[in-house]
Amino acid sequence: MSTKLLLDKANIEGIRFYKAYRENGGYAAVEKAFKMTPAEIVEEVKKSGLRGRGGAGFPTGMKWSFLAKPEGVPRYLVCNADESEPGTFKDRYLMEFLPHLLIEGLIVSSFALGSNRTYIYIRGEYAWIPDILEYAIEEAKQNGWLGKNILGTGFDCEIYVQRGAGAYICGEETALIESLEGKRGNPRIKPPFPAIKGLWESPTVVNNVETLAAIVPIFNMGGEEYAKIGVGKSTGTKLISACGNINKPGVYEIDMTISVEEFVYSDEYCGGIPNGKRLKACIPGGSSVPILPANLLFKTAKGETRLMNYESLSDGGFATGSMMGSGGFIVLDEDQCIVRHTLTLARFYHHESCGQCSPCREGTGWMKRVLYNLEYGKGKLSDIDLLWDIQRRIEGNTICPLGDAAAWPVAAAIRHFRDEFEWHVLNPEESQVRNFGLAHYADAREVAV
Amino acid sequence: MIQFSEKSLLKVQEIIARYPEGKQKSALIPVLHLAQEEFGGWLDVPVMDYVAEILSITPIEVYEVATFYSMYNMKPVGKFLFEVCQTGPCMLRGSDDIINYIKTRLGIGVGETTDDGLFTLKVVECLGACGYAPMMQLGKHYKEHLTPEKVDAIIEECRSFSAINN
Numbered sequence: 001m002s003t004k005l006l007l008d009k010a011n012i013e014g015i016r017f018y019k020a021y022r023e024n025g026g027y028a029a030v031e032k033a034f035k036m037t038p039a040e041i042v043e044e045v046k047k048s049g050l051r052g053r054g055g056a057g058f059p060t061g062m063k064w065s066f067l068a069k070p071e072g073v074p075r076y077l078v079c080n081a082d083e084s085e086p087g088t089f090k091d092r093y094l095m096e097f098l099p100h101l102l103i104e105g106l107i108v109s110s111f112a113l114g115s116n117r118t119y120i121y122i123r124g125e126y127a128w129i130p131d132i133l134e135y136a137i138e139e140a141k142q143n144g145w146l147g148k149n150i151l152g153t154g155f156d157c158e159i160y161v162q163r164g165a166g167a168y169i170c171g172e173e174t175a176l177i178e179s180l181e182g183k184r185g186n187p188r189i190k191p192p193f194p195a196i197k198g199l200w201e202s203p204t205v206v207n208n209v210e211t212l213a214a215i216v217p218i219f220n221m222g223g224e225e226y227a228k229i230g231v232g233k234s235t236g237t238k239l240i241s242a243c244g245n246i247n248k249p250g251v252y253e254i255d256m257t258i259s260v261e262e263f264v265y266s267d268e269y270c271g272g273i274p275n276g277k278r279l280k281a282c283i284p285g286g287s288s289v290p291i292l293p294a295n296l297l298f299k300t301a302k303g304e305t306r307l308m309n310y311e312s313l314s315d316g317g318f319a320t321g322s323m324m325g326s327g328g329f330i331v332l333d334e335d336q337c338i339v340r341h342t343l344t345l346a347r348f349y350h351h352e353s354c355g356q357c358s359p360c361r362e363g364t365g366w367m368k369r370v371l372y373n374l375e376y377g378k379g380k381l382s383d384i385d386l387l388w389d390i391q392r393r394i395e396g397n398t399i400c401p402l403g404d405a406a407a408w409p410v411a412a413a414i415r416h417f418r419d420e421f422e423w424h425v426l427n428p429e430e431s432q433v434r435n436f437g438l439a440h441y442a443d444a445r446e447v448a449v
Numbered sequence: 450m451i452q453f454s455e456k457s458l459l460k461v462q463e464i465i466a467r468y469p470e471g472k473q474k475s476a477l478i479p480v481l482h483l484a485q486e487e488f489g490g491w492l493d494v495p496v497m498d499y500v501a502e503i504l505s506i507t508p509i510e511v512y513e514v515a516t517f518y519s520m521y522n523m524k525p526v527g528k529f530l531f532e533v534c535q536t537g538p539c540m541l542r543g544s545d546d547i548i549n550y551i552k553t554r555l556g557i558g559v560g561e562t563t564d565d566g567l568f569t570l571k572v573v574e575c576l577g578a579c580g581y582a583p584m585m586q587l588g589k590h591y592k593e594h595l596t597p598e599k600v601d602a603i604i605e606e607c608r609s610f611s612a613i614n615n
Binding site: 083165179181184241242245287340351354 | 467469472474475476478479482504506510514517518519520521536538540542574575577578579580581582586589
């Protein structure tokens with residue numbers, strides 16, 4: 001079973017342009033929402049149970065209700081399109097192929113929040129996408145959905161696209177705001193939260209692309225109906241960008257009731273592992289979240305089927321679970337080396353650390369160098385404990401979550417694959433030419449079949 | 450003397466108009482992109498000083514931003530900049546082999562430029578194309594699902610483009 005709310009029209013010819021988008025029901029959510037008051041819109045979003053799709057999963061309606069509304073001070077909505085979490089490429093797909101869906105969601109959200117200038121902050125490397133978005137914005141404007149006095153409500157709104165210039169940290173909302181102000185992307189100390197003091201000191205809401213796109217189906221079907229899709233607090237649908245060693249990498253929309261096993265092996269989704277290889281491990285929610293060995297991926301430690309949703313993926317905490325995160329689903333087959341893979345992630349976080357907090361600035365580089373030694377056969381057994389110690393001292397000790405994001409992948413790799421690290425130390429030469437054997441990482445499916 | 454073209458100057462005005470009065474510093478990142486494109490693919494100090502002047506901010510405000518973001522080049526690069534992703538998801542799909550292939554094919558190391566000034570090889574971190582790995586950025590666009598054959602074709606394409614435009 002697959003419910004599609006965001007990508008249902010993705011294959012319609014010309015859907016990237018206004019005419020086809022409008023003919024297929026586009027902008028109906030704006031017509032509906034503009035008959036409501038901003039407060040009613042926020043209530044509707046609360047009812048939907050929508051949670052932020054950028055990674056943190058914070059309830060969107062609640063975030064909106066925190067927005068301060070002092071007299072005579074402008075408020076801003078900023079769309080976070082700085083998608084940079086390794087394994088994640090879903091927002092790119094939405095913006096590239098369904099730009100009007102995002103614009104429509106932005107108009108409804110801007111109206112709800114009272115934002116007359118709304119910005120889309122997009123990562124600089126997606127250099128061809130601003131043209132697509134700006135074209136869609138222009139089309140929307142020509143047709144009266146943006147500009148002055150939209151639909152006779154007296155509400156004015158302009159949407160602008162701002163390109164970043166290469167910095168993962170700008171996905172963190174206060175770093176993004178700094179960057180939008182023309183500064184280095186150094187996260188701010190909170191409080192004050194952006195809802196009180198954000199862009200140019202004004203109350204600001206920052207939401208992910210997918211979150212804002214999901215506003216459209218919520219108003220088309222109603223918040224209560226939206227909340228009926230999914231399980232528990234995982235309502236609606238989620239985009240998953242699947243990559244790594246699978247037959248069908250790509251962006252998939254799931255309702256959050258399917259099992260992880262189905263997602264990996266079904267031809268509707270990842271289509272299994274290429275070349276008859278076995279599954280070794282998976283990072284289910286973008287590179288920051290804990291890696292899981294195959295035996296904990298399909299079933300929780302309690303032996304329950306693990307589902308593709310917020311609660312089930314995090315079942316067992318960090319000891320035996322992971323997180324939904326941004327939906328960046330990275331699959332590793334039996335030929336992959338956990339030490340090498342962890343090294344690339346540690347290098348990534350070191351490169352992306354803004355340098356503001358010393359535990360992160362120094363710690364990420366230190367972890368990278370220790371992992372480098374381990375990977376290239378120059379490690380000691382005590383290095384594994386050293387790595388554990390470093391990551392423990394970064395986590396929770398930084399202004400923004402980049403420190404945690406850098407610590408978690410290293411911690412999880414050691415937690416679940418310690419013997420592979422040890423094998424690297426004890427077999428320095430052999431580890432250069434082949435990977436550690438599979439043993440208990442055997443594919444859960446192998447047992448079942 | 451460093452001076453934006455008429456067209457770019459208009460673009461700068463258009464960008465500044467996106468922000469409230471007095472918040473023109475917000476235009477810095479987009480304007481540095483324009484400057485890098487127009488003034489030879491990198492940001493020399495006089496170029497940054499010029500940007501500071503047109504945005505009415507101090508030069509240090511430009512330097513600290515230019516050095517923070519990885520897309521700004523702080524030294525000259527070749528006409529074609531190959532930025533190959535090497536992060537986890539690309540590594541799983543063979544980016545190490547692609548990087549080695551490009552090194553051998555062009556006879557340069559990472560961070561180096563070919564003697565004819567045509568190609569620079571840079572390794573970068575995740576560009577958000579994990580499902581289409583291995584990949585690289587070339588100018589404004591992504592080249593995805595790279596294979597040695599595809600790399601050869603890209604190099605040839607760049608060479609003939611350069612020959613026609615010289």
